[in-house]
Amino acid sequence: xxxxxxxxxxxxxxxxxxxxxxxxxxxxxxxxxxxxxxxxxxxxxxxxxxxxxxxxxxxxxxxxxxxxxxxxxxxxxxxxxxxxxxxxxxxxxxxxxxxxxxxxxxxxxxxxxxxxxxxxxxxxxxxxxxxxxxxxxxxxxxxxxxxxxxxxxxxxxxxxxxxxxxxxxxxxxxxxxxxxxxxxxxxxxxxxxxxxxxxxxxxxxxxxxxxxxxxxxxxxxxxxxxxxxxxxxxxxxxxxxxxxxxxxxxxxxxxxxxxxxxxxxxxxxxxxxxxxxxxxxxxxxxxxxxxxxxxxxxxxxxxxxxxxxxxxxxxxxxxxxxxxxxxxxxxxxxxxxxxxxxxxxxxxxxxxxxxxxxxxxxxxxxxxxxxxxxxxxxxxxxxxxxxxxxxxxxxxxxxxxxxxxxxxxxxxxxxxxxxxxxxxxxxxxxxxxxxxxxxxxxxxxxxxxxxxxxxxxxxxxxxxxxxxxxxxxxxxxxxxxxxxxxxxxxxxxxxxxxxxxxxxxxxxxxxxxxxxxxxxxxxxxxxxxxxxxxxxxxxxxxxxxxxxxxxxxxxxxxxxxxxxxxxxxxxxxxxxxxxxxxxxxxxxxxxxxxxxxxxxxxxxxxxxxxxxxxxxxxxxxxxxxxxxxxxxxxxxxxxxxxxxxxxxxxxxxxxxxxxxxxxxxxxxxxxxxxxxxxxxxxxxxxxxxxxxxxxxxxxxxxxxxxxxxxxxxxxxx
Numbered sequence: 001x002x003x004x005x006x007x008x009x010x011x012x013x014x015x016x017x018x019x020x021x022x023x024x025x026x027x028x029x030x031x032x033x034x035x036x037x038x039x040x041x042x043x044x045x046x047x048x049x050x051x052x053x054x055x056x057x058x059x060x061x062x063x064x065x066x067x068x069x070x071x072x073x074x075x076x077x078x079x080x081x082x083x084x085x086x087x088x089x090x091x092x093x094x095x096x097x098x099x100x101x102x103x104x105x106x107x108x109x110x111x112x113x114x115x116x117x118x119x120x121x122x123x124x125x126x127x128x129x130x131x132x133x134x135x136x137x138x139x140x141x142x143x144x145x146x147x148x149x150x151x152x153x154x155x156x157x158x159x160x161x162x163x164x165x166x167x168x169x170x171x172x173x174x175x176x177x178x179x180x181x182x183x184x185x186x187x188x189x190x191x192x193x194x195x196x197x198x199x200x201x202x203x204x205x206x207x208x209x210x211x212x213x214x215x216x217x218x219x220x221x222x223x224x225x226x227x228x229x230x231x232x233x234x235x236x237x238x239x240x241x242x243x244x245x246x247x248x249x250x251x252x253x254x255x256x257x258x259x260x261x262x263x264x265x266x267x268x269x270x271x272x273x274x275x276x277x278x279x280x281x282x283x284x285x286x287x288x289x290x291x292x293x294x295x296x297x298x299x300x301x302x303x304x305x306x307x308x309x310x311x312x313x314x315x316x317x318x319x320x321x322x323x324x325x326x327x328x329x330x331x332x333x334x335x336x337x338x339x340x341x342x343x344x345x346x347x348x349x350x351x352x353x354x355x356x357x358x359x360x361x362x363x364x365x366x367x368x369x370x371x372x373x374x375x376x377x378x379x380x381x382x383x384x385x386x387x388x389x390x391x392x393x394x395x396x397x398x399x400x401x402x403x404x405x406x407x408x409x410x411x412x413x414x415x416x417x418x419x420x421x422x423x424x425x426x427x428x429x430x431x432x433x434x435x436x437x438x439x440x441x442x443x444x445x446x447x448x449x450x451x452x453x454x455x456x457x458x459x460x461x462x463x464x465x466x467x468x469x470x471x472x473x474x475x476x477x478x479x480x481x482x483x484x485x486x487x488x489x490x491x492x493x494x495x496x497x498x499x500x501x502x503x504x505x506x507x508x509x510x511x512x513x514x515x516x517x518x519x520x521x522x523x524x525x526x527x528x529x530x531x532x533x534x535x536x537x538x539x540x541x542x543x544x545x546x547x548x549x550x551x552x553x554x555x556x557x558x559x560x561x562x563x564x565x566x567x568x569x570x571x572x573x574x575x576x577x578x579x580x581x582x583x584x585x586x587x588x589x590x591x592x593x594x595x596x597x598x599x600x601x602x603x604x605x606x607x608x609x610x611x612x613x614x615x616x617x618x619x620x621x622x623x624x625x626x627x628x629x630x631x632x633x634x635x636x637x638x639x640x641x642x643x644x645x646x647x648x649x650x651x652x653x654x655x656x657x658x659x660x661x662x663x664x665x666x667x668x669x670x671x672x673x674x675x676x677x678x679x680x681x682x683x684x685x686x687x688x689x690x691x692x693x694x695x696x697x698x699x700x701x702x703x704x705x706x707x708x709x710x711x712x713x714x715x716x717x
Contacts, residue, residue: 066135067160067180079403079425079435081107081163081506081520081559090153092628092639094675094688094712096197096205097226098131098159099148099703102179104641104673106575106624107163107520107559111617112703116147121163122522123555123581123618124176127530128443130166132180134253134267136298137173139344140320141448150271150294154195154207155222155251157184163559164522165441165502168405168421169389171368172443175500183253183267186211186218195714197686201705202229217256217264224249230277231705233698238285241702243277261304270295278329286335290324308354312364316346340374363390372447381447385411399427405439414444414497431510441500441524449495449530449547461542463532466495469546473536480539486657487535496549500526514565523556531615533657552584553615569630576623581614586658597661598654613649613659619668621646635679643671650700666700686712 065078083105095101099117103110109120118126126145131138138146153159159181166174192210204227211220230244249271256264273292278285300314323339350364365388373380389407396402403423410416421439428434445466452465453472464472469492476482506520529550534543557579564572587609589595595607614620626641649659650666659665675688687710694707 065160066182067132067162067178079401079423080437080504081435081518083161085159085161087157090156090159092637092675092677093626093641094639094673094677094686094710096152096154096207097149098151098153098179098181100690101153101159102148102161103643103671104624104626105161106561106573107577107622108161109577109619109622109645110148112701116145117149117703118145119148119179120617121176122524123557123579123615124524125617127446128173128176130170130174130178132170132178133269133296134183134298135180136267136296136316136346137318137344139296139318139342140292140294140322141446149226150247150273151181152205152207152224152226152249153181154205155183155193155209155224156181158182163520164437164504165421165439165500165524168407168419168439169391171385171387171407171409172441172497175441175443175498183222183251184220186220186253186255187213187215188218191717193714193716195712197710197712199690200707200709201231203227203708213255216258217254219252219254222251224251233696233705237280238278239280240277241698242705243275243288245273245275247271247273263302265298265300265302267298268296279326285329286326287329288324288326290322292320292322294318294320310352311350312352313349314347316344316348318344320344338375341372343371345369358395360393361390362392363388365389370447372451379451381451383412383447385409401425409442411444417442417497417499433508435504435506437502437504439502441498441502441526443498443530445495445497445530445547462538462544464544464546466493466547469535469544473544476536476538476544482544483537483539483541485536487533492535492546495530495547496528498526498528498530498549500524514567516563516565517560518563519558519560521556521558524554526553526555527551529553550583550585553582554584555579555581555615555618569632571628573626574624577621579618579620579622581618582612583615586612595656595658597656597658599661600663607656607658607660611660613665616649616651616659619646619648637677637679638675639677640674641672643673645669666697669695669697669701671695671704682717683713683715686710686714 065082065084067082085101085105090101093101093104095104099110102108102119107121110117111120111126119129120126121129127141131146131148131151133151138151140146140150159179161177161179163177165176166178170178188211190210190212192208194208195206197205204225206225207223209220209222211218213219224247226247228242228245230240231242232239233241249269252266252268254266258264271294275290275292277288279288280286296316296318298314298316300312302310302312304310320342321340325337326335327333328335346366346368348364348366350362353361355361365386368385368387369382370384371380371382387407387409389405391403391405394402401424404420405423406418406420408416408418419440419442421437423435423437423439425433425435448465450465450467452463453468454463462472462476470489473482473485473489502522502524504520504522506518508516508518510516530547531550532545533548535546536544538544557577559575559577561573561575566572586595590607590609590612593606596604597607597611599605623644624641626639628637628639630637646668647665648668649664651664652658653663654661670693671690672692673688673690674692675686677684677686690708690710691704691706696704696706
């Protein structure tokens with residue numbers, strides 16, 4: 001009996017209706033009639049207890065969130081799952097890079113990929129989470145992943161993490177969520193901070209920050225150098241598991257307030273990294289060097305026309321460049337040379353209108369222009385995307401609010417799309433808050449997924465974009481480079497844009513004094529999810545990969561977080577995520593009895609529902625546990641935390657492109673970290689350990705070198 005592969009409908013070859021067909025007209029109607037209906041509610045005088053209405057006009061509160069909605073809101077009033085990590089919390093954990101910070105958070109999984117450490121949210125790959133710096137996207141993804149190690153967190157004021165689809169606010173890259181690094185507005189007397197950290201694996205991290213200003217504005221400059229000697233899991237080979245690198249960055253934020261109603265802002269960033277590595281190919285050793293540069297600049301003007309109307313106009317320009325070269329160590333013969341450039345430009349304007357104490361409307365639009373080119377692309381590609389959005393907030397009472405959002409995108413190379421969302425928050429009791437949301441997500445295929453042409457010289461595999469794969473395979477086959485096809489050429493073709501509908505339901509309750517429980521259920525139904533699959537086997541035994549649309553996919557689960565704040569300076573946090581993912585076409589094939597796998601004895605057996613492990617790279621269970629203990633009297637604080645991830649599907653060993661065999665899983669693991677900080681007036685000293693148990697997995701977790709000891713110091717002036 002032949003092994004039956006997954007039906008071609010799995011790759012999106014069947015016709016289907018978009019999941020938002022019913023939802024969009026409903027939410028569009030709500031967006032149009034909501035403001036009118038809201039006017040029937042009397043505009044009462046706000047009282048001290050009218051916390052919800054006050055949050056609409058908040059400007060400088062300690063717990064204000066700017067990412068979850070387009071207007072500043074108090075954290076407790078945000079109707080979607082949101083986490084805020086303050087500068088003090090970041091310092092207490094002893095983390096310096098964004099990857100280390102996010103790995104400690106419930107419901108977030110940091111995964112190693114071809115592009116470095118990326119973030120998995122609600123079962124979505126790193127491609128689907130948007131990373132922002134002061135509200136603007138950080139560009140420069142490799143294989144879909146924006147390497148989180150590129151961003152330091154020692155000089156940011158707070159990090160806001162919003163889970164769930166935010167395409168209605170931020171566009172297609174926010175299908176899974178948004179992470180926003182927010183820096184502090186400059187102003188006030190001159191001040192500064194310097195810090196340094198050294199790690200036992202040869203990594204160093206140096207930071208300096210200075211600012212000065214008056215009531216009319218200010219400027220702040222932050223500098224960072226992050227470097228490593230590189231390390232090798234097999235020193236005898238001369239190859240480096242993690243290459244040596246030096247990473248320099250400078251961040252500038254300036255503001256001028258020429259009048260009480262006008263603010264001129266400028267944000268700028270430039271970063272440059274040099275990297276040196278070595279890899280073994282057969283018995284030959286090759287040296288590899290690369291240079292990476294990215295810069296961005298974001299000017300904006302904000303003006304308050306009246307007590308109820310504020311406008312803002314902004315621009316954003318960013319460029320990411322990467323070049324690498326490898327050559328044989330013995331004779332210097334060139335082995336490979338590649339270059340990549342991504343240019344991103346955006347112009348945007350918006351208005352915030354507060355027609356009444358309980359109503360807020362934000363509307364705006366703009367245009368995005370992108371250009372991608374390099375050796376891995378057949379030719380340079382450009383695109384433009386006009387967009388518009390609106391968000392309306394209505395608070396009929398201090399215990400209830402409604403947020404309606406909608407965004408219209410008209411990309412130059414795909415059909416226009418409207419993505420609406422609706423979020424509700426209610427506080428029926430003082431100790432209980434409930435929230436719910438429903439919305440559409442949208443993601444157009446990027447240039448890499450459409451036009452990439454790349455062969456890994458060291459390993460030998462090849463990746464083609466969906467619009468290059470037929471020509472590439474035909475040429476390889478004609479040259480005798482294809483051993484067999486896994487998918488017929490007739491099944492290959494252009495990609496469709498992804499669309500999704502997402503549901504969320506959550507609650508937060510105070511169980512007792514100091515003890516809080518938060519739980520969130522999520523369910524995402526995705527049409528045309530873009531996935532990577534092998535389509536042919538080359539004569540060297542390596543595979544040819546390309547991108548497919550998976551017709552029907554879902555991710556669903558629950559996130560829970562328990563926080564206990566004891567009176568004696570102790571805070572304990574525990575988090576857990578249960579995740580279930582599946583390709584519905586695979587489930588249909590299992591139910592029909594047409595999907596088979598080959599067992600260890602070479603026999604063909606039917607795949608059962610219990611065999612199926614869902615989508616690759618997703619752990620069914622993940623958890624975090626942390627404890628902070630502070631002794632202000634002695635200037636001492638300690639932090640201990642654990643990160644756990646259960647096993648996850650890693651690859652296919654029986655030829656049916658489905659995770660259904662114990663041999664196809666990567667093992668689960670636990671990482672333990674601890675930090676102790678001592679304050680000495682303006683200075684502080686810090687000592688700690690990462691990965692206390694020394695866990696390593698060279699193949700699947702190369703970023704973990706084992707147990708790492710570190711020592712740091714800082715001084716404020």
